[in-house]
Amino acid sequence: MVSVIGDDEIATSLPQRYYISEEQFAEDVEKIWKRQWLYAGHVSQVKSPGDFFTFTLLNESLIIVRARDNRILALHNVCGHRGMRLCEGAGRARRIVCPYHSWSYSTEGELLTASQQQGELTLDRSELALKRTQVSVWQGLIFVNFSPEPLPDVEDIVGPEGTAAMARLEPEKMKIVHTDVYSTKANWKLLLENGVECYHCPTVHEEFCEVLDPAAMTGYYADDYSAKLVQELVIPIQYGKDSLTLTGNLASRKLLGDFGRGVPIPPDYSGTGFMTQPGYAWGDFHPDHAMIATCNPTGPTSSEFAASWLVHEDAVEGVDFEVEDVIGLWATTHPQDATTLARQQAGIGSSAYKPGPYSARAEPGITLALDLYRQMLGER
Numbered sequence: 001m002v003s004v005i006g007d008d009e010i011a012t013s014l015p016q017r018y019y020i021s022e023e024q025f026a027e028d029v030e031k032i033w034k035r036q037w038l039y040a041g042h043v044s045q046v047k048s049p050g051d052f053f054t055f056t057l058l059n060e061s062l063i064i065v066r067a068r069d070n071r072i073l074a075l076h077n078v079c080g081h082r083g084m085r086l087c088e089g090a091g092r093a094r095r096i097v098c099p100y101h102s103w104s105y106s107t108e109g110e111l112l113t114a115s116q117q118q119g120e121l122t123l124d125r126s127e128l129a130l131k132r133t134q135v136s137v138w139q140g141l142i143f144v145n146f147s148p149e150p151l152p153d154v155e156d157i158v159g160p161e162g163t164a165a166m167a168r169l170e171p172e173k174m175k176i177v178h179t180d181v182y183s184t185k186a187n188w189k190l191l192l193e194n195g196v197e198c199y200h201c202p203t204v205h206e207e208f209c210e211v212l213d214p215a216a217m218t219g220y221y222a223d224d225y226s227a228k229l230v231q232e233l234v235i236p237i238q239y240g241k242d243s244l245t246l247t248g249n250l251a252s253r254k255l256l257g258d259f260g261r262g263v264p265i266p267p268d269y270s271g272t273g274f275m276t277q278p279g280y281a282w283g284d285f286h287p288d289h290a291m292i293a294t295c296n297p298t299g300p301t302s303s304e305f306a307a308s309w310l311v312h313e314d315a316v317e318g319v320d321f322e323v324e325d326v327i328g329l330w331a332t333t334h335p336q337d338a339t340t341l342a343r344q345q346a347g348i349g350s351s352a353y354k355p356g357p358y359s360a361r362a363e364p365g366i367t368l369a370l371d372l373y374r375q376m377l378g379e380r
């Protein structure tokens, strides 16, 4: 059997070390996770100046904050004095005050007061400011990256078509109504591979397939998927269904964008969304709600998988929607993937594992995704 790692024509899954080795994992973090756009959160989490939340990728932590001039900034969450992690969770602050010796910073990251060292500091204060990383806010969705070289803005990568499809739903006017975090004992690339094929959908996701069109999903990865760092994603639902919910009916009465102003939902409308790659995150948007999932690496054989569900910012729980209806479909589907991938990881760890052939018809998305992965590793 030849491997996708060789120069041969048959695409196969990766050799074992790509899924289990500490060295490979460290290389993946440096060359992939710290060189791509990562979905960090939604603008509703930082509505007013001073609002912040923290975003974590392994050892890195960022404070995502709305500055006084309304820009959204990403500041490294590391005190300039002796390295304390400044903020945890989310909140609102006029100044960021270190919980160790009380140095304080503005919401733009400038050092304001150095506590008992005020008269003592000889260093240029700008040297002690919180370091910033690049932020791109696309349609109300906040992306960050740790790349030393700036990346093109998310909108420039997604392109006008994907941006217009998203703008139609006005996702910046949404709010998060529920978040779940799942852990799975699987390498992050298994989450990526699983996400860009629907070969497994009929076997693993009975409920999903009641609403999804799995053949169209497979066709989508064959025809419309391009493995850019960020791209549009459409999850094709069956003709006549309004939304990707357990029933195929709307889960929230307060509709988004055009649909909220009375435009009828076309029977063949499947919504829109986005994907980031190789480090995988995806957003699935319909006329009434959205789900955004991020697959964060936690080790060579473990990942964390966080899902947030959003509805229109004015939708009222108990009147316009019930949380269980909004989350039902993905809250059923995500644990199925988490369980499946842990079991796949267990098999890959065996001495009997060897790379197996991808289906050219049903798994072309994986070949494209792993091509981008290998390019970023410098192997292509």
Ligand code: FES
Pocket: 079, 080, 081, 082, 083, 084, 098, 099, 100, 101, 102, 103
């Ligand atoms: Fe922050 Fe000392 S580590 S003030």
Ligand code: FE
Pocket: 194, 200, 201, 204, 205, 337
């Ligand atoms: Fe799945």
